[in-house]
Amino acid sequence: MNTISALCNRFSKLAFGALLGSFLLLPGCGKKQDEQKQMTPALPVMKVQLSPASVSSEYSVRLEGLADAEIRPQVDGMLQAILVREGEKVKKGQPLFRIDDSAYREQYNTALAAQRAAEAQAAVARVNAEKLLPLVENKVIAPVQLTTAKAQEAAARAQAAQAAASARSAAINLDYTVVKAPVAGYIGRIPFRQGNLLTRNQAQALTTVSDVGKMYAVFSISEAGFATFKKVYPGETLQQKIDAVPPVKLTLSDGTVYNHDGKLESISGGFDASTGSIGLRVAFLNPEGFLRSGNSGTVSLSSSYDKVILVPQSATVELQDKVLVTLLTAGNKVAKRVITVAGRSEENYIVSDGLKPGDVIVTAGIEKLQDGMVIKPMPAAPPIQTPNAR
CATH class of the missing domain: 2.40.420.20 (conserved putative lor/sdh protein from methanococcus maripaludis s2 fold)
Structure with missing residues (x-):
């Protein structure tokens, strides 16, 4: 009985140890499985x-007006009056500045008087020649006298024409004393003030007049970009491809999108040798006058795939x-x-x-x-x- 009891005790200890070992091994197996799962994300x-x-390609642009005319004096003189304000909208032909015209008015009056005197002399010469004509026909005087009289008449007419040209030149200079707008648009900065001396060769313009009813967004693309442009848009000719470009969006420098779409109008005739790029021009209507020459922004050219x-x-x-x-x-x-x-x-x-x-x-x-x-x-x-x- 003692032997049997000892064997039972020994068997129980071995079984307990095996069971305990199996429980101890279980966490290790779970850890390996978790590591394998983590290694396979x-x-x-x-x-x-x-x-x-x-697809929409974006390009930085510079805005230009339909016309950006520099206003410069055509005659020398003192600035007598400034007839407009900066930013004012003006019409074509509207007076902008007035230059002291006293000297030019006297020059015109003198030239006009000289013209009238020359025309009177030409009239006298014509009468003298006409009087000699019947005398020559009746052989009262020699024909050479009539020839001389006609030559004198021609010289008098030439002098009258020269005097008339001088009078017209003086009138033009007098007219230049009132500086007028060559185009309709908005007045730019005016750096001069009343009393300043102006010269026709001065470096600085009196102001600029910008016609902004229609604006142009000008930008450039690379040679590779131009090759892509020709592939993306349909058409047999370059003009047909230009016409196939969808309406162009303009985003201003503050991030706002301009409320009028533009139209690609033209591509320049050649590449710039220094930059290797070619210029494009998109036109935008500007009925509200929100855009101004010199504005910057980006345009988006769209294409579909x-x-x-x-x-x-x-x-x-x-x-x-x-x-x-x-x-x-x-x-x-x-x-x-x-x-x-x-x-x-x-x-x-x-x-x-x-x-x-x-x-x-x-x-x-x-x-x-x-x-x-x-x-x-x-x-x-x-x-x-x-x-x-x-």
Whole structure:
């Protein structure tokens, strides 16, 4: 009995030890399983597909009026009166400044008197020649006397014409003493004051008159951008492609969008040799007069694509001058892939190279992924298709 009891006690101790060991091993097994789960992260993925998109390219612009006329004096003299105010809207031909005209008025009066005297002498010469004509016909005097009289008449007429030209020149100078607006528009800054001495060769203009009823947004694109422009818009000729450009939006320097759309009107005839760019001009109507010459902003040229690959910008990383996505390959392994971005929107990149329809990319948590890592793919939301891309 003692032997049997001893054996039972020993068996009980061994069983208890084994049971205790199994309980001690359980936490270790759970920890390893958790580590394995952490090593295989669950990340969202999406399948690349073709989608329609509208791309908008933005360019910085400088605004110019339909006409920006510098007003300069055509005669020398003292500024006698300023007839307009800065910022005032004026009509074509409206007087802006008046220069002291006393000297020019006397010059005109003198020239006009000389013209009248010369015309009187020409009239006398004509009468003298006419009187000799019957005498020559009746052979009372020699024909040479009539020839001489006609020559004197011609000289008198020439002197009268010269005097008339001098009078007209004096009248023009007198008229220049009132400086008028060459175009309708708005008066710019006036740096001169009454009593200042003006000269026709002075460097500084009296003011400027800007016709802002129609404004031009002027900007440049690169040679590569011009090549893209010709591919994107339909048409057999460059003018047809210009006409195919949709209405252009103007965003002012304060971020507000101008309430009138513009129209691309022209592209300059050649590239600038120093910058390698070519100029474009967009016209905007300005009925309220809100725009002024010298304003700056950005214009957006839109173009539409039927089938392009859209990738969320959050699914990409930038490395130096390259944009990369994380591609899901066989066995749920990941690999970095360089893509070419043709345009962008607020949410998406438009990819022209590096991906094809059917490829699967990781859309989040890609910063710490390395090539060859295994992930657990999860479905992700498709890219947002915004109508305005850049």
